[in-house]
Amino acid sequence: MTGTVPVVELAGAGVVGPFPLVSYLDALAQFLRPSTLAGVFVRGLSKAALYVMIASGLTLVFGLMGVLNFAHGSLTMVGAYLGGLVMVLSVTAATGTALRFGLFFVAVLVTFGGLVALESAVEVSLIRPLYDRPPIYQILLTFGVTLVLDELVRIVTQFYGLQPISEWQEALSTKPELLTETFRLGSTTVSALSLFEILFGVVTVAAVWTFLTRTRYGLVIRAGSEDSEMTEALGIDVRRVFATVFALGTGIAGVAGALLMWDPVWGASVPLAADTLLPAFVVVIVGGLGTFRGTVVAALLVGMVDAVTTWWFVNAVEFSGLPEIFIFLILVVTLVVRPQGLFGVAEVGGH
Amino acid sequence: MSLLQVDDIHTYYGESHILEGVSLSVAAGEVIALIGRNGVGKTTTLRSVLQLTAPRSGSITYRGEELVGKRTHEVAELGVGWIPEERRVFSQLSVAENVRVATPKGGDVDAALELAYETFPALSERRDADAGALSGGQQQMLAIARGLVGDNDVLLIDEPSEGLAPQIVADVAEAVQRAAEEATILLVEQNLPLAMDLADRFYLLDNGQVVEDGAATRGVTDDDRIRRYLSA
Numbered sequence: 098m099t100g101t102v103p104v105v106e107l108a109g110a111g112v113v114g115p116f117p118l119v120s121y122l123d124a125l126a127q128f129l130r131p132s133t134l135a136g137v138f139v140r141g142l143s144k145a146a147l148y149v150m151i152a153s154g155l156t157l158v159f160g161l162m163g164v165l166n167f168a169h170g171s172l173t174m175v176g177a178y179l180g181g182l183v184m185v186l187s188v189t190a191a192t193g194t195a196l197r198f199g200l201f202f203v204a205v206l207v208t209f210g211g212l213v214a215l216e217s218a219v220e221v222s223l224i225r226p227l228y229d230r231p232p233i234y235q236i237l238l239t240f241g242v243t244l245v246l247d248e249l250v251r252i253v254t255q256f257y258g259l260q261p262i263s264e265w266q267e268a269l270s271t272k273p274e275l276l277t278e279t280f281r282l283g284s285t286t287v288s289a290l291s292l293f294e295i296l297f298g299v300v301t302v303a304a305v306w307t308f309l310t311r312t313r314y315g316l317v318i319r320a321g322s323e324d325s326e327m328t329e330a331l332g333i334d335v336r337r338v339f340a341t342v343f344a345l346g347t348g349i350a351g352v353a354g355a356l357l358m359w360d361p362v363w364g365a366s367v368p369l370a371a372d373t374l375l376p377a378f379v380v381v382i383v384g385g386l387g388t389f390r391g392t393v394v395a396a397l398l399v400g401m402v403d404a405v406t407t408w409w410f411v412n413a414v415e416f417s418g419l420p421e422i423f424i425f426l427i428l429v430v431t432l433v434v435r436p437q438g439l440f441g442v443a444e445v446g447g448h
Numbered sequence: 449m450s451l452l453q454v455d456d457i458h459t460y461y462g463e464s465h466i467l468e469g470v471s472l473s474v475a476a477g478e479v480i481a482l483i484g485r486n487g488v489g490k491t492t493t494l495r496s497v498l499q500l501t502a503p504r505s506g507s508i509t510y511r512g513e514e515l516v517g518k519r520t521h522e523v524a525e526l527g528v529g530w531i532p533e534e535r536r537v538f539s540q541l542s543v544a545e546n547v548r549v550a551t552p553k554g555g556d557v558d559a560a561l562e563l564a565y566e567t568f569p570a571l572s573e574r575r576d577a578d579a580g581a582l583s584g585g586q587q588q589m590l591a592i593a594r595g596l597v598g599d600n601d602v603l604l605i606d607e608p609s610e611g612l613a614p615q616i617v618a619d620v621a622e623a624v625q626r627a628a629e630e631a632t633i634l635l636v637e638q639n640l641p642l643a644m645d646l647a648d649r650f651y652l653l654d655n656g657q658v659v660e661d662g663a664a665t666r667g668v669t670d671d672d673r674i675r676r677y678l679s680a
Contacts (some may be wrong), residue, residue, distance in 0.1 A: 313553070320538045320549045327536045330498055330525035331550050331598060388540070440540075 131139030134409040135285035137404045143291035145400025146298020150353035151373050152380040152392050153305055154346015160387020161339045164235045170374025172212055172347050176354025177365035179211050180204040181268030184448055197273040202301035212351030213344040220343050249365050264364020272359045297356055302393055309389055322387040353388040375404050379424055383431045385441025394439055399424055451476040451632055452602055457506030459496045466492045474558050479633040481647035481664055489656040490636040491533060494604040498530055499523050529600030533589040533607045539580025543571050543590060550594035561595035568593055585616035589608055592623045596630055603627055606636045613669040640669050652677055
């Protein structure tokens, strides 16, 4: 989750050891260079793009029906394997760059459709009968779905020898050569994959934003996310809207999974489920449960903090686990200072 | 024949027995006040009609059609609107969007907006503002406008004057009267003189039961028996 960041040699001393103040000042000077800041900014944007794709479905589903879907990360992981499967089956060593991109878009469509179908089946058969129960039932159920999905994928991947814990290398190798390269952008170099992820994130945000603000269905979703009981009392079948949002949100998370399949930092693996679920929850809670605008802003905030702390704890302090701690620190501060999140509203409609 | 008929309903929150056999009837065109102290079941009666808190027993019919067992959106689609306690406007939606979302699917949105702005010119001036940024009185107007544009034949209005300044209460009373020209109204109101001014008849609730009913007149507020129920 923390990403691989080029380690910068500081003032000839290598990575800074514990507590040498001068070296920290050197690191600060290095960090404040425009080229470093630009590089960190782009990496932050690419993380934010992935977080917003994974978290947007989660927040809308909670806002509408109060369902906290613990299976969301597992569905992203299934998306990574599904996208990888399409690529591995269709790409050969002779496949050119353009065709690989074309096949990736086919994989995105297959993943989106597959995840929509899978989530619709889960929603109709398992979640719908529990709508009127207290939230703990849905939490336990979706947590159970996570365990079942993770184990199913683990069994299948072990059976086919795909190494369920480490990244699926065969899927990673279907990435076009172009996306393994770095480009000069102003004073800094950025990876083509980061730009590709940012592009996907921007397109997703624009599409969801347009859907939510320019269509009647989107208007209903925004109203239902704020107060589902009041929306139902206006003659709108909120459960049907919810089923649609559940399916679409999962489809988008699946597409994010397909993107992650090509990202060497993540890759298709069973632990991807938990690795994506935790930051997604942080983004959703920090932004405010049920608000897409909050999710976008929180994804940017978490992505940037992740990128900045990753740089510092790779280049200035050798402790790569710390960036994750900072992400959860954002969560703790938000819950203490503004429990409803940046754009959340006070409790309405029963949740 | 009554438009809305409630017969012997028993409604619970968990194990708490809130409504213990409430019965009332509302004829087309009437304004009915539901009065009583806090916690006697007035809001629960409205929630029971809408099936937001479904009764465990008893019957509620609207135009002869049984509502118990239906889902809330189905009740609303039949023409039963709700203007809830504390307004519950969609605070992150603009005024215009609040009206649009209340317009039935396939309905004329422009006509709905025109009706809302004509009825409450103050809303027209703030049509693009987030509803959460409106004053309490303006939010109440928006809540009533939402009920008006929903093609509702019956409006269940809960505590419209709650938390509003006296001058604003007069505006809201006028708004309820305008709503009464369009729809039949079942009104829950703590402000007894206001309720009696607006209503044709009243039902007095105590401990989840109707204990008194009759024509709504200012004289009712001086009735010792009713004052006992309201001040206890």
